[in-house]
Amino acid sequence: xxxxxxxxxxxxxxxxxxxxxxxxxxxxxxxxxxxxxxxxxxxxxxxxxxxxxxxxxxxxxxxxxxxxxxxxxxxxxxxxxxxxxxxxxxxxxxxxxxxxxxxxxxxxxxxxxxxxxxxxxxxxxxxxxxxxxxxxxxxxxxxxxxxxxxxxxxxxxxxxxxxxxxxxxxxxxxxxxxxxxxxxxxxxxxxxxxxxxxxxxxxxxxxxxxxxxxxxxxxxxxxxxxxxxxxxxxxxxxxxxxxxxxxxxxxxxxxxxxxxxxxxxxxxxxxxxxxxxxxxxxxxxxxxxxxxxxxxxxxxxxxxxxxxxxxxxxxxxxxxxxxxxxxxxxxxxxxxxxxxxxxxxxxxxxxxxxxxxxxxxxxxxxxxxxxxxxxxxxxxxxxxxxxxxxxxxxxxxxxxxxxxxxxxxxxxxxxxxxxxxxxxxxxxxxxxxxxxxxxxxxxxxxxxxxxxxxxxxxxxxxxxxxxxxxxxxxxxxxxx
Amino acid sequence: xxxxxxxxxxxxxxxxxxxxxxxxxxxxxxxxxxxxxxxxxxxxxxxxxxxxxxxxxxxxxxxxxxxxxxxxxxxxxxxxxxxxxxxxxxxxxxxxxxxxxxxxxxxxxxxxxxxxxxxxxxxxxxxxxxxxxxxxxxxxxxxxxxxxxxxxxxxxxxxxxxxxxxxxxxxxxxxxxxxxxxxxxxxxxxxxxxxxxxxxxxxxxxxxxxxxxxxxxxxxxxxxxxxxxxxxxxxxxxxxxxxxxxxxxxxxxxxxxxxxxxxxxxxxxxxxxxxxxxxxxxxxxxxxxxxxxxxxxxxxxxxxxxxxxxxxxxxxxxxxxxxxxxxxxxxxxxxxxxxxxxxxxxxxxxxxxxxxxxxxxxxxxxxxxxxxxxxxxxxxxxxxxxxxxxxxxxxxxxxxxxxxxxxxxxxxxxxxxxxxxxxxxxxxxxxxxxxxxxxxxxxxxxxxxxxxxxxxxxxxxxxxxxxxxxxxxxxxxxxx
Numbered sequence: 001x002x003x004x005x006x007x008x009x010x011x012x013x014x015x016x017x018x019x020x021x022x023x024x025x026x027x028x029x030x031x032x033x034x035x036x037x038x039x040x041x042x043x044x045x046x047x048x049x050x051x052x053x054x055x056x057x058x059x060x061x062x063x064x065x066x067x068x069x070x071x072x073x074x075x076x077x078x079x080x081x082x083x084x085x086x087x088x089x090x091x092x093x094x095x096x097x098x099x100x101x102x103x104x105x106x107x108x109x110x111x112x113x114x115x116x117x118x119x120x121x122x123x124x125x126x127x128x129x130x131x132x133x134x135x136x137x138x139x140x141x142x143x144x145x146x147x148x149x150x151x152x153x154x155x156x157x158x159x160x161x162x163x164x165x166x167x168x169x170x171x172x173x174x175x176x177x178x179x180x181x182x183x184x185x186x187x188x189x190x191x192x193x194x195x196x197x198x199x200x201x202x203x204x205x206x207x208x209x210x211x212x213x214x215x216x217x218x219x220x221x222x223x224x225x226x227x228x229x230x231x232x233x234x235x236x237x238x239x240x241x242x243x244x245x246x247x248x249x250x251x252x253x254x255x256x257x258x259x260x261x262x263x264x265x266x267x268x269x270x271x272x273x274x275x276x277x278x279x280x281x282x283x284x285x286x287x288x289x290x291x292x293x294x295x296x297x298x299x300x301x302x303x304x305x306x307x308x309x310x311x312x313x314x315x316x317x318x319x320x321x322x323x324x325x326x327x328x329x330x331x332x333x334x335x336x337x338x339x340x341x342x343x344x345x346x347x348x349x350x351x352x353x354x355x356x357x358x359x360x361x362x363x364x365x366x367x368x369x370x371x372x373x374x375x376x377x378x379x380x381x382x383x384x385x386x387x388x389x390x391x392x393x394x395x396x397x398x399x400x401x402x403x404x405x406x407x408x409x410x411x412x413x414x415x416x417x418x419x420x421x422x423x424x425x426x427x428x429x430x431x432x433x434x435x436x437x438x439x440x441x442x443x444x445x446x447x448x449x450x451x452x453x454x455x456x457x458x459x460x461x462x463x464x465x466x467x468x469x470x471x472x473x474x475x476x477x478x479x480x
Numbered sequence: 481x482x483x484x485x486x487x488x489x490x491x492x493x494x495x496x497x498x499x500x501x502x503x504x505x506x507x508x509x510x511x512x513x514x515x516x517x518x519x520x521x522x523x524x525x526x527x528x529x530x531x532x533x534x535x536x537x538x539x540x541x542x543x544x545x546x547x548x549x550x551x552x553x554x555x556x557x558x559x560x561x562x563x564x565x566x567x568x569x570x571x572x573x574x575x576x577x578x579x580x581x582x583x584x585x586x587x588x589x590x591x592x593x594x595x596x597x598x599x600x601x602x603x604x605x606x607x608x609x610x611x612x613x614x615x616x617x618x619x620x621x622x623x624x625x626x627x628x629x630x631x632x633x634x635x636x637x638x639x640x641x642x643x644x645x646x647x648x649x650x651x652x653x654x655x656x657x658x659x660x661x662x663x664x665x666x667x668x669x670x671x672x673x674x675x676x677x678x679x680x681x682x683x684x685x686x687x688x689x690x691x692x693x694x695x696x697x698x699x700x701x702x703x704x705x706x707x708x709x710x711x712x713x714x715x716x717x718x719x720x721x722x723x724x725x726x727x728x729x730x731x732x733x734x735x736x737x738x739x740x741x742x743x744x745x746x747x748x749x750x751x752x753x754x755x756x757x758x759x760x761x762x763x764x765x766x767x768x769x770x771x772x773x774x775x776x777x778x779x780x781x782x783x784x785x786x787x788x789x790x791x792x793x794x795x796x797x798x799x800x801x802x803x804x805x806x807x808x809x810x811x812x813x814x815x816x817x818x819x820x821x822x823x824x825x826x827x828x829x830x831x832x833x834x835x836x837x838x839x840x841x842x843x844x845x846x847x848x849x850x851x852x853x854x855x856x857x858x859x860x861x862x863x864x865x866x867x868x869x870x871x872x873x874x875x876x877x878x879x880x881x882x883x884x885x886x887x888x889x890x891x892x893x894x895x896x897x898x899x900x901x902x903x904x905x906x907x908x909x910x911x912x913x914x915x916x917x918x919x920x921x922x923x924x925x926x927x928x929x930x931x932x933x934x935x936x937x938x939x940x941x942x943x944x945x946x947x948x949x950x951x952x953x954x955x956x957x958x959x960x
Contacts, residue, residue, distance in 0.1 A: 036556060036589065044548065047548050047549050095579070099574075100637075108579075125512065144553070
């Protein structure tokens, strides 16, 4: 049977999660390797997911007053070096242009790994008075961070992202922006990607190069491994001082503005794959799925079947549902497995008997349950099942997160969990980077994910590493 | 008066068109210079124009079955060299990455000047059978062509564009695609940018590196100079042969597919500025204007004025009109000149007397005529004036094109026109590149724009340069 043949081609996630991931990326036609080391080709189906992500997030940004701009893709080396911590963080992973128009350049150009420095240079020109603030800019673009080992979407030398860079008159306002944008990401992950996730503050050791504070969203993948899903940084006035950006405030004194930046990237597609997928392939959250429902006619050669299927397609499209009718001459079994692989949330089957009964069959990609529904109100039926799939995905992620989050009361317990149970570990921490280092070494890679927001658990009074008085609850885990 | 002060700051287009252009780019806050030589910062207002252009064109592409993808921004040097003519055309203007992750790269990477080679490499992997054709891919991205002298939007080392790359089973289908996409550009220029333009085929000398044939759209700017506004290329099977792309056709024989590519860029914003602008600044075509109508309240401190202005804003926004209310404390005169500078197509003035009369004033940015209209049907009134502004812009461009297009019957007349009259010259041509070279040298820069479509004029039987038998009517002109 065609279906079995196709499904056999992907590795089971329980056998080899890494290979399963690669198989899904390839078989669902999301991305392909390119001849350029570490760079991928994002194929039409993968890019359509990214377009839906962009459209959704862009509307959220604009509703909060942000505007899009476009900065150059090159950063003169001297510009990148203006902020000390920042250049130290990025120098090892830069791609550098040394030749332009057949001549060696007098100053080398860095292909942007992130654009704080370019935004600062521009802000210096356009910010003079408190009337010029806040500046709430964002850009959608490609960036390059030279990576040794790469995997499609998760870690590639070039990737697509958005980077917001804002300037504010006061620390309070900038801090509020930092938290607000992390909340935008959290809402987007849950409401659009169907991925509920832990959010919190990065430790000093894990924060962004040049930031005063970094906040993060840390969705858990199906196998218990964390993916840093998005970050939001408060910079204070560090960059503004390095770049000499000042404004005259209402009280007529000259001040440095307070800065933030925040970004999410095509990594989110990796998160979708690993949070929701199963052994039949991808499962796409309905709100960003390029195809929300696929219509598969049964006995399509019989009179009236294709006409009815087409009419149904037009009805659903008119209701704003992203629908595809597959009337190709492939077998129904092949089509079933093909659209399961591609993660289409809902399948609609319609054949001669259904048409005679004024009904059709809806199948959820998550539960595979079949519902026989009337065609009278099919738009609402499909919309309801899309919501149901969304809710099922959220619930599954919540369950996975709960089952794979463990509390460690002391060092021994911590090491035991790290060695034997995949997932997150909640444990107290003294605040010292040395303990983070020690834990990473002892466990072969467990790192602090964040100091979580809104957590009141306190499994111990002392650090789960050194035993000294504890300062924070920390969520720990391995990461992609 | 504030208005005069602002207007004084820009150079008159009749005094110095080049300076006028630069002033408009700066004062309308479209773009700014960056610290990176030859690269610009596209500011929010300029980028919002680009977003509207993208949205409009992208829908036109998708309606014809095209899909978006994302290729790497780097091209390994050996890949760029696979097609001989192509590499010769682009080698002189490449930016080259030689260092990645602190190591000298074993193979240098070209920052893409265009992506034919990357698409071909991918197409080789995914095209095997006639069932895989056509492939109708497009990408929106940044490209780099190292330029010595640059001007914002018109010629920058980095620019934004879309590049369509398609593969077809037959020559006929690929040729039809090439012409179809040029037609898409022509329709878009006229219907969305309000710029009617000449279209036609490039001569052998002027065609794209590696193409069999290049088609072009050549809008005329206000000063009579041409801007190559978009191109569509038919490649035959040249790249497919160089990249060894083959497919098994229905007749079971192995063939090379036929290829096209087509692109338009942020240059279009330059075309908008120079086709429509005047001494008060930018004039934006309503269908891509970020702000279609600006509401400026008179005596806004008086009771009810701002409430009514806000209600009006909400009504217009609900009708799908892009509207801004400026209730800042700047003077009305300052606001008038500010939004004229920014090219907002329609101004709506409302004050206490208007409110008492249930009316307001609409002012066209093109004609500056005032209309007193009732508020009862304001949505339709504003929509009608937006259409009127669009039509006025089209008519003005048509008039400019007609007035500045001259017919040369012989060589003497050609040189006389080229020396004395700005604009296009229609003249016969023998088909030899030598005559194009000679005309360019004699006139200090007049080049063949294209062999125009649908022109039946025949001003002479012989070439306006060499006097030998003529093959084609050619439109000649100076260019940006």
